[in-house]
Amino acid sequence: MSSSLRRIGRFSAISSSINGKGGRCLGGLSTANEELKSGQESGGTKPINLFSAVNQALHIALDTDPRAYVFGEDVGFGGVFRCTTGLADRFGKRRVFNTPLCEQGIVGFAIGLAAMGNRAIAEIQFADYIFPAFDQIVNEAAKFRYRSGNQFNCGGLTIRAPYGAVGHGGHYHSQSPEAFFCHVPGIKVVIPRSPQQAKGLLLSSIRDPNPVVFFEPKWLYRLAVEEVPEKDYMLPLSEAEVIREGSDITLVGWGAQLSIMEQACVEAEKDGISCELIDLKTLIPWDKETVEASVNKTGRLLVSHEAPVTSGFGAEIAASIVERCFLRLEAPVSRVCGLDTPFPLVFEPFYLPTKNKILDAIKSTVNY
Amino acid sequence: MAQLTQRAATFQRTLSAAAFSVSSTRCLNTASTSPITVETSLPFTGHKIDPPSRSVETTPQELLSFFRDMALMRRMEIAADSLYKAKLIRGFCHLYDGQEAVAVGMEAAITKKDCIITAYRDHCIFLGRGGTLLEAFAELMGRKDGCSKGKGGSMHFYKKEGGFYGGHGIVGAQVPLGCGLAFAQKYSKDENVTFAMYGDGAANQGQLFEALNMAALWDLPAILVCENNHYGMGTAEWRAAKSPAYYKRGDYVPGLKVDGMDALAVKQACKFAKEYALKNGPIILEMDTYRYHGHSMSDPGSTYRTRDEISGIRQERDPIERIRKLILSHDLATEKELKDTEKEVRKEVDEAIAQAKESPLPDPSELFTNVYVKGLGVEAFGADRKELRAVLP
Ligand SMILES: Cc1ncc(C[n+]2csc(CCOP(=O)(O)OP(=O)(O)O)c2C)c(N)n1
Ligand SMILES: [Mg+2]
Numbered sequence: 001m002s003s004s005l006r007r008i009g010r011f012s013a014i015s016s017s018i019n020g021k022g023g024r025c026l027g028g029l030s031t032a033n034e035e036l037k038s039g040q041e042s043g044g045t046k047p048i049n050l051f052s053a054v055n056q057a058l059h060i061a062l063d064t065d066p067r068a069y070v071f072g073e074d075v076g077f078g079g080v081f082r083c084t085t086g087l088a089d090r091f092g093k094r095r096v097f098n099t100p101l102c103e104q105g106i107v108g109f110a111i112g113l114a115a116m117g118n119r120a121i122a123e124i125q126f127a128d129y130i131f132p133a134f135d136q137i138v139n140e141a142a143k144f145r146y147r148s149g150n151q152f153n154c155g156g157l158t159i160r161a162p163y164g165a166v167g168h169g170g171h172y173h174s175q176s177p178e179a180f181f182c183h184v185p186g187i188k189v190v191i192p193r194s195p196q197q198a199k200g201l202l203l204s205s206i207r208d209p210n211p212v213v214f215f216e217p218k219w220l221y222r223l224a225v226e227e228v229p230e231k232d233y234m235l236p237l238s239e240a241e242v243i244r245e246g247s248d249i250t251l252v253g254w255g256a257q258l259s260i261m262e263q264a265c266v267e268a269e270k271d272g273i274s275c276e277l278i279d280l281k282t283l284i285p286w287d288k289e290t291v292e293a294s295v296n297k298t299g300r301l302l303v304s305h306e307a308p309v310t311s312g313f314g315a316e317i318a319a320s321i322v323e324r325c326f327l328r329l330e331a332p333v334s335r336v337c338g339l340d341t342p343f344p345l346v347f348e349p350f351y352l353p354t355k356n357k358i359l360d361a362i363k364s365t366v367n368y
Numbered sequence: 369m370a371q372l373t374q375r376a377a378t379f380q381r382t383l384s385a386a387a388f389s390v391s392s393t394r395c396l397n398t399a400s401t402s403p404i405t406v407e408t409s410l411p412f413t414g415h416k417i418d419p420p421s422r423s424v425e426t427t428p429q430e431l432l433s434f435f436r437d438m439a440l441m442r443r444m445e446i447a448a449d450s451l452y453k454a455k456l457i458r459g460f461c462h463l464y465d466g467q468e469a470v471a472v473g474m475e476a477a478i479t480k481k482d483c484i485i486t487a488y489r490d491h492c493i494f495l496g497r498g499g500t501l502l503e504a505f506a507e508l509m510g511r512k513d514g515c516s517k518g519k520g521g522s523m524h525f526y527k528k529e530g531g532f533y534g535g536h537g538i539v540g541a542q543v544p545l546g547c548g549l550a551f552a553q554k555y556s557k558d559e560n561v562t563f564a565m566y567g568d569g570a571a572n573q574g575q576l577f578e579a580l581n582m583a584a585l586w587d588l589p590a591i592l593v594c595e596n597n598h599y600g601m602g603t604a605e606w607r608a609a610k611s612p613a614y615y616k617r618g619d620y621v622p623g624l625k626v627d628g629m630d631a632l633a634v635k636q637a638c639k640f641a642k643e644y645a646l647k648n649g650p651i652i653l654e655m656d657t658y659r660y661h662g663h664s665m666s667d668p669g670s671t672y673r674t675r676d677e678i679s680g681i682r683q684e685r686d687p688i689e690r691i692r693k694l695i696l697s698h699d700l701a702t703e704k705e706l707k708d709t710e711k712e713v714r715k716e717v718d719e720a721i722a723q724a725k726e727s728p729l730p731d732p733s734e735l736f737t738n739v740y741v742k743g744l745g746v747e748a749f750g751a752d753r754k755e756l757r758a759v760l761p
Contacts, residue, residue, distance in 0.1 A: 074602050077672065100572035100608040101539055101600050129538065132573070168458035170521050172537035339735070345459050345521040346510040347735045 044230040051221040053195035053228050054083045054160070057202040058121065060232045062091045065119055068206070070096045072106060072123030072160075080125055081162055081221050107133035107159060111141050111211075114154035119206055127163035127215055128172045134180070141211045142186030155209035160202070162218035163191075164256050164306055165352060170345040176307040176338070178254075181213050182284045182316065188212040189283040190237060191255040195226040200235030201281060208237060217256035224259075240287035242294065246276035248366055249300040252291055252317055254280045257304055257353065264358035273366050283313055291317065292324045299330040300365050304353045309337035331368035334361045400429040404698060408633035409690070415615050417622035417651070420640040424632040428700045430476065431691060434631045435706060438468040438688045440713045441492040444501060445661070447717050448491065448508055448522075452665045456725070457508045461522040464492040466660040469687035470595055471496040473634025474563060478642060481558065483531045485546045486565035488523035489595075489659075490535030493565070497530030501720030502727075511727035518730045519738070539600075540566060540573030543592065547583045550590035550650075561589040561645045563638070569600020571614050580650065584621050587649035591641045592618070594652060595628065597659045602672040615654035628655030629685040658685070 048056070062068050070087055076098040078085035088096040099106050103124055110120040124130045130137070137159065145153035165174045181189045190205050190212055192198035198216065205212040217224075243258070244265055253261045258279055265275035276294050280286055295301050301321050303314035318333040336353040344351050403425050412419035445465040451457045464471070467489075474484070475496040486493050491504055499515055507514025508522055515525050526534035533549060536542035546564025553560045566576065571594055583590040594614040598605050605612040615623030622644075626637040634655065641651050658681045662669025669678075695701050701709075 077602050080601070080666075098603055098607055101569040101603075102572050102574060104574050132538075132540075132575075170459035170523065170537075172523070173460055341735055341739050344519070344735055346518055346730055347732060350732060350735055 045227040046230060047225050048195055048228050049220075049222050050192075050195045050198050050216070050224045051081050051083050053199040053226075054202060054216060055085055055087075056228070056230070057199045057206070058084060058087055059090065060203060061119065061121065061206045062087065062095060064232060067117065067156075068095070068119035068121060069113060070121045070123070071099050071110075073101055073125045074098055075123050079123060081218060083160070083216075083221075084123065103129055103132040104136055107136040108140065110157050110159070111136060111144065111154040114156035114211070115144065115152050117156065119156040119158070120154075121158045121160065121206060124159060124161040126173055126218075127161040127177050128175045130159070130161050130177060130213075133159075137181065137187065137211075137213065138184050142184045144186075146186060153209070154211050157211040158202075158206045158208075158214055159212070160214045160216060162221070163215040164217050164219055165343070165348060166219050167348065168345075169343075171343055174343040174348075176215075176255075176305065178213075178215055178283055178305075179307055179311060179313045182313050185284075186211070188237060188285070189215070190281065191215045191217070191283065192281070193217070193243075193255055193258045193279050194220070194224050195228045197235060197279075197281070199228055200233050201237070203232065204234040204237050207234065212237075215255065219256050220259075235281075238282045238285050238287055240281060240290040241279045242276060242290065243279050244275065244277035246274035246298065248274045248298055249302060249362055250276045250278060250291065250294040250298045251302045251304065251358075251362075252278045252280055253304045254283065257306055260353070260355050261304055261358055263355045264362060267355065267359050268362045271363070273362060275362065280317075286317075288320055288324065291321060295321050295325045296328050299328055300334075300368075301325075301329070302334040302336060302358070302361055302365055304336040304358055306338050306352060308340045309335050310340050312337050331365045334365045336361045400432075401427050403427055404431075406632055406694060408627060408636060409630045410627045410633070412633070412637060413615070413625040415613075415618075415623040415625075415652075416620075417624065417644070419624055420636055422636075424636045426632055426635075428695075428698070431695050431698070431700060432709075434472050434476070435688065435691045435695060436709050436713065437472045437496070438631070438691065439710050440501075440716065441465070441468045441471065441495055442688060443710075443713050443717045444491060444495070444504060447721060448505075449661065449665070451505075451508065451721070457522065458510065459521040459523070460488070461508070461665045462489040462663065463661040463665075464489050464659070466681070466687075467595060467597060467628065467655075467657045468492060469631040469634055469690075470593075470628050470655045470657055473631040474593070474638045476631070476635040477638035478561070478563070480529070480531050481560045482642070483533055483546070483549045483553070483560070483562040484565065485533040485542045485549065485562065486535060487539065487542060487567060487570065488535050488537050489567075490523065490525045494525040494527060494532060494535075497527050497532040499525065499527050499530065499532070501717060502723050503527075505721050505724035506727045509724055509727075510729065511724060512730050513724065513727040517734060518727075519734060540570040540575045542566065543570070543573075543576050544579040544582070546592070547579045547588055547590050550583065550588040550645075551586065554587075554589055559646055561591055561642050563591045563593050565593040565595055567600055568594060568596040568598060568605045568612070568614060569603065569608060571596075571617065572600075572608055580618050580621055580652075583650035584618075589642075589645040590650045591638070591645050592621075592650060592652045594654045595657055596654050597657050599659070599663070599672065601663045601667070604672065613654075615652050618650070618652045621650050621652055623652035623654060625654045625656065627685075628657030629681075629687045630690060631687055 075084045076088045110122040113120040141154050163176050188210050192201045205214045251261050268275050303317050314335045336358045339351050405423050408422045442465050445463040452461050471492040503515040510518045523537045524535045543564045546562045550562040615625040627633045637653050644651050
């Protein structure tokens, strides 16, 4: 499948399946790819960017379920990243509405709405502002089903929030807080890497019977453009995808970081190192099997994310894979991540796990 | 806060001193400190409290300093706008033009021993607290000479000596902090107060009500200042608040609604609030004000409000024009002299920008400093944990 790859600056959108040199699809991919393929075969695809893909998914979610609602700060006007443009006009102000500036209230309200059997799709304007709602997510949403012995749940809840670096966002418009939520059984955490993925994964998250925190890579909102089927389609949660096949080292990442990792893979290939790149997509519960199978093949693992290295989700992946593949590993698991500092205003490139840092780590892991 | 200097000296002043002094040849006489009484534009409205009088005492010197300080603030913000567009300022940048009367009026009523804490729209409060233009522009551009060493940027200006506890990025978060400051002040019996500032959007955050309750429960000398510029990003106040009468929203805490475009009204209200808070505990001041710029640099500011609305406010309520008229009607300076002041201010701003541009970026090691206190052996890792490993300074 060839999808339009547009490279601008730090990023290139990564197409939804193995592209170019790759070839074979690995296990777990079929659903996704068939869904996407049939969309393309029926001719209904358009090149769109990531925020438009999110917008399409929200249109479909509201259209296909009269009990779905979209709300958040300035959402009625389209939101700061235009993800909710046109929704209020189309579905009315009763289903698409602005909330006051009160994250804890927004999420608490959303949990109650979902508990009555509705699909509550709440937007938190930036992932950096999800913390006032942290208590509601961790203590209320995640444990509602468990503590009520399955009498109640808020499975219809989806919280969308843009996350990650944008080049100059500074302390409070750049953070990647996914690991905090990965420590909470009862919620799912999903992060798409491209427009196609965003649409399919968001629809799955909205329709999943568990509360989901869906982080959107804000750097890609406009930059990543890809052919996206216009129809209603879902991509499976908790299934990782091998987006580039290789034999020397396995790289695991998610979201915007994948395109940086892909660039490092391309560079490494020039030095004769064959890298396999995996998009985890769902961070909890995550697809250990796909990563395990790959590491059993390559014998090496590198994980990369923008969040600080210490207690990042990379640590969990490293520990699990060491457990499962101990005898097969030929080098320590490498983590190329954000530094253990607040997200800086100046020196963002020093902080970030850039292509060259990944490339260095690939080489030293392979030559260990 | 202002000191009179001769115009000749004006040009030699260091920038730090320049930020808050008045220059006008006309008032270099004893009359410059003789009181004038001016009526505020509008009466104050009180909630559970008798409002102060509309008659405000001022002096020629104060009026001229208000004019100069506000002109300087406005010029600084307009220059920041251009620097942002030229990509010399990165990050998120929120400008204060339109709201200057709140910063200068508040300063005129209090001392630097009183504390101020605010949100991200902090440039002009910083100047009011004695910050310099150089520190401001250098911080905006992420340079070493910035007030936060270039590490904070637009939203994170601080000035400890000036009692400025700074700019805060998370909406509403600074208000409970302000109560903590006020508690410390009360405990040490030093007769000072804290002004905790927040916007009309922030007024809907739960933290605000938690802060109010604590402040009232413990009779803290905390003055909650709601800068009501009528929009939280693109959301008009009435869309987000069941009651946009923010001065009443403390329920059991008294409040005062103030024309925040009138520096003298702001001064009167802050003086009144300080006296009240020291005796009785918290009070809310709602400053009715307006921001001319969009919310931040990515907001043109014209999609959710009409151009007529903005130009109407500029014509009828502009805080600088109000003071200009007062100065002219009391014959304290000529139009030409005020124009000259504006020119001086422009020059000061340009000079500060030139100097700030010369300031180097922070040293790369600053990425790792101030995360923890020095010397605790915290480690940072490079891409390859084996080769690039440093114990933090
Ligand atoms: C907890 C939190 N939520 C959302 C934001 C994003 N945000 C920044 S400013 C702002 C609007 C605040 O409006 P207001 O309090 O009226 O202050 P103003 O900008 O008008 O000075 C929003 C929603 C934030 N910084 N923090
Ligand atoms: Mg406001």
